[in-house]
Amino acid sequence: MKKRTIAALFIIVVLLLLGGLYWLGYLTFQNYIPSFTTNPGTTQPDSLTENEGAPRLTIENIRGRINKISVDIKNIGNQDAESVNWSISVTGGILKRIDLHSTGTITTLSTQSLSTVLTDRIPLGIGRIQITVNVDVPGSEPVIQTARGFKLLFFVVGVRM
Secondary structure, eight states, X not given: OHHHHHHHHHHHHHHHHHHHHHHHTSEEEETTEEEEOSSTTOOOOOOOOSOTTSXXXXXXXXXXXXXXXXXXXXXXXXXXXXXXXXEEEEEESGGGOEEEEEEEEEEEEOTTOEEEEEOOOOOSEEEEEEEEEEEXXXXXXXXXXXXXXXXXXXXXXXXXX
């Protein structure tokens, strides 16, 4: 009896550990093959090949709200950004039923300033979601950031970049 109890506890601990790694994004599956990553969810370019006077945008603070997701877009460059196009894509949920795409344009984003954008209302659902934010300024490379969260009926919780 003791060996079975210890084996069952060991299996439960291993499954909880793997589930936690999957939830945090360190464990991913590609065609049913697991793979580990040391830096989940970061896709922002670190290149400094852009002009010194050009606007440089970053995506910060992807947060869940009641039925919406908010994203902060910041200009850390030396020049104002004109016609900043943004899009937020939310996919996932149980049976992959959540599929939302929100787009918009920020007319002017001055240097060292921050603008917060919101998605449209996310449909009712349950399950894990993936949030992809794409910000594009004409004349520079687009910035893409991916985050994961959990949709629980009306709430978007546990959003992690």
